[in-house]
Amino acid sequence: MAASGRTARPEVIWARPERAARGPRPAHTRAEIAAAAVRVADAEGADGVSMRRVAAEIGCGTMSLYNYVPRKEDLYELMVDAVSAEYDLSAEPSGDWRADTLALAAQTRALMHRHPWLPRLMSPAHGFSPNALRYLEHFLRVLEPLDAGGGTKMELISMVNGVVSTYVVNELSEAERARTSPFPPGQEHAARMAHLARELSRGEHPRLAAVIGAGFAAVDLDAQFARALGRLLDGFDPARVSPPPGPSAPRSPA
Amino acid sequence: MAASGRTARPEVIWARPERAARGPRPAHTRAEIAAAAVRVADAEGADGVSMRRVAAEIGCGTMSLYNYVPRKEDLYELMVDAVSAEYDLSAEPSGDWRADTLALAAQTRALMHRHPWLPRLMSPAHGFSPNALRYLEHFLRVLEPLDAGGGTKMELISMVNGVVSTYVVNELSEAERARTSPFPPGQEHAARMAHLARELSRGEHPRLAAVIGAGFAAVDLDAQFARALGRLLDGFDPARVSPPPGPSAPRSPA
DNA sequence: CCCCACTACGTACGGCGTACGTAACTAGGA
DNA sequence: TCCTAGTTACGTACGCCGTACGTAGTGGGG
Numbered sequence: 001m002a003a004s005g006r007t008a009r010p011e012v013i014w015a016r017p018e019r020a021a022r023g024p025r026p027a028h029t030r031a032e033i034a035a036a037a038v039r040v041a042d043a044e045g046a047d048g049v050s051m052r053r054v055a056a057e058i059g060c061g062t063m064s065l066y067n068y069v070p071r072k073e074d075l076y077e078l079m080v081d082a083v084s085a086e087y088d089l090s091a092e093p094s095g096d097w098r099a100d101t102l103a104l105a106a107q108t109r110a111l112m113h114r115h116p117w118l119p120r121l122m123s124p125a126h127g128f129s130p131n132a133l134r135y136l137e138h139f140l141r142v143l144e145p146l147d148a149g150g151g152t153k154m155e156l157i158s159m160v161n162g163v164v165s166t167y168v169v170n171e172l173s174e175a176e177r178a179r180t181s182p183f184p185p186g187q188e189h190a191a192r193m194a195h196l197a198r199e200l201s202r203g204e205h206p207r208l209a210a211v212i213g214a215g216f217a218a219v220d221l222d223a224q225f226a227r228a229l230g231r232l233l234d235g236f237d238p239a240r241v242s243p244p245p246g247p248s249a250p251r252s253p254a
Numbered sequence: 255m256a257a258s259g260r261t262a263r264p265e266v267i268w269a270r271p272e273r274a275a276r277g278p279r280p281a282h283t284r285a286e287i288a289a290a291a292v293r294v295a296d297a298e299g300a301d302g303v304s305m306r307r308v309a310a311e312i313g314c315g316t317m318s319l320y321n322y323v324p325r326k327e328d329l330y331e332l333m334v335d336a337v338s339a340e341y342d343l344s345a346e347p348s349g350d351w352r353a354d355t356l357a358l359a360a361q362t363r364a365l366m367h368r369h370p371w372l373p374r375l376m377s378p379a380h381g382f383s384p385n386a387l388r389y390l391e392h393f394l395r396v397l398e399p400l401d402a403g404g405g406t407k408m409e410l411i412s413m414v415n416g417v418v419s420t421y422v423v424n425e426l427s428e429a430e431r432a433r434t435s436p437f438p439p440g441q442e443h444a445a446r447m448a449h450l451a452r453e454l455s456r457g458e459h460p461r462l463a464a465v466i467g468a469g470f471a472a473v474d475l476d477a478q479f480a481r482a483l484g485r486l487l488d489g490f491d492p493a494r495v496s497p498p499p500g501p502s503a504p505r506s507p508a
Numbered sequence: 509c510c511c512c513a514c515t516a517c518g519t520a521c522g523g524c525g526t527a528c529g530t531a532a533c534t535a536g537g538a
Numbered sequence: 539t540c541c542t543a544g545t546t547a548c549g550t551a552c553g554c555c556g557t558a559c560g561t562a563g564t565g566g567g568g
Contacts, residue, residue: 010437012449023514024564050555061517063557072556124427128450133459140461150465159482162420163413170412173378183264195266196382205387207394211404228413235485277545278533304524315548317526326525 013074014129026067028058033068034082037075038115045179046117049075076121077129083115084131089138093145098233100142101156105164105229112168116176119165147238156236163232167225267328268383280321282312287322288336291329292369299433300371303329330375331383337369338385343392347399352487354396355410359418359483366422370430373419401492410490417486421479 018030036057041049051072055065069075087107093100112118126132136157143153178185200209234240272284290311295303305326309319323329341361347354366372380386390411397407432439454463488494 010442010445015449124424137459137462166416187264191264195269205391208391231489234489
């Protein structure tokens with residue numbers, strides 16, 4: 001049985017050597033394939049990324065792609081890692097972990113705006129790709145001034161990314177839906193809003209009607225984003241939160 | 255052109271009458287279809303839910319399903335609404351919005367544990383299904399003691415749900431991956447961990463190695479969940495956050 | 509030098525969403 | 539009451555998808 005035999009093994013793609021010891025030189029590189037897939041996803045959305053489509057994009061037969069990427073899932077992993085390379089981690093930590101964290105979150109948000117398929121294709125299992133490691137290490141460096149255990153810091157990173165992802169998905173939801181919809185843009189959203197208004201006018205859900213009637217339309221998204229994250233970080237900031245009075249759990253023991 | 259003609263229109267499924275004015279009595283109900291789809295998803299995962307599979311489940315031809323559900327997307331919407339009915343919203347708000355919010359979040363977490371496909375199939379566009387309205391209204395009622403504007407309250411709801419979703423996806427990630435994986439359970443995760451250990455032993459990423467080496471394995475998940483959400487709520491709690499001090503980044507100006 | 513691992517690629521299978529044609533049925537208006 | 543138009547039910551078909559597998563050619567290590 002060959003080491004990197006034909007039938008897939010439970011192997012991380014990053015552990016596969018890019019170039020085999022024997023045989024002809026591969027006609028393409030992982031980076032090239034990842035870039036092609038990212039190009040397709042940017043242009044046509046996550047559903048546009050198919051093995052056939054990406055193979056065509058780099059100009060090879062469909063099944064040749066499987067020499068580089070044993071399963072489609074691994075293609076996703078390549079894509080996520082590729083765009084993670086867009087993080088600019090060159091700035092030295094300022095010492096203000098709050099500000100640095102907000103800056104990192106802003107980069108994530110911008111990244112997801114550039115690549116709206118990212119939240120959908122990202123998975124916790126991709127957490128250890130090369131560029132994810134770079135990112136995590138940098139984040140931990142940024143958090144060094146924060147007085148907290150390693151577990152808490154990982155928790156912070158995870159929650160910040162979760163909130164950013166949630167936030168961006170909400171931000172982009174209408175636009176993405178419009179792109180996928182077979183109807184003229186806006187029409188689907190209009191139908192949805194009309195239904196909501198009709199439903200709220202029935203008098204049940206008075207609080208919701210009040211909140212929505214007050215119109216949360218013309219909000220400054222950037223400010224709202226910063227405020228939401230600020231609130232989250234407040235919860236981790238020993239300088240801003242009064243010590244846990246009652247039932248809150250103690251710090252994680254060593 | 256028929257009102258609910260054959261070709262789909264940009265219509266919310268909840269605005270479609272379940273029973274048409276004319277024609278034969280439909281052999282199935284929306285609730286029955288939603289329950290069947292939920293059953294399939296619970297048993298076989300989100301990818302198991304296909305129009306063919308669900309049609310077979312209720313015992314009708316594939317294309318007959320399209321009389322009830324114009325697009326697959328709408329089937330998802332039915333499913334999400336159906337499981338949202340599992341929320342127990344009968345308890346009167348206690349007056350302690352923090353405790354009530356944590357209880358709601360715990361219900362969401364339990365719901366997602368019962369239906370692991372929920373995070374993947376839920377979309378911001380489903381936010382106004384009948385049971386979603388019930389849920390939102392109840393949440394706003396719970397938040398009445400909180401001194402904040404309607405926009406802030408919606409923000410809180412959105413962020414709580416985002417964090418819960420992120421948290422559960424992380425919790426269930428390994429199990430879900432194992433269910434999908436074509437390999438013996440655990441083998442894929444083992445390969446991933448082996449690669450991580452190999453990579454961290456190379457000496458770059460020292461902080462990450464330290465944190466992971468310290469082992470964040472045997473943690474109490476329930477406590478961690480409560481702590482994470484508690485931190486988030488801290489940020490919304492006027493009673494717990496000290497007014498913006500000096501050194502840390504100032505609040506975003508109005 | 510030669511062997512064989514590796515590359516490239518076409519064919520084929522089973523599954524998907526869904527457009528469309530057709531037949532049976534049923535309620536409202538004449 | 540009967541007619542007719544709209545609805546239900548359902549099979550067929552199209553163009554996608556992921557990918558197992560067979561085959562031919564290539565080039566580096568023993």
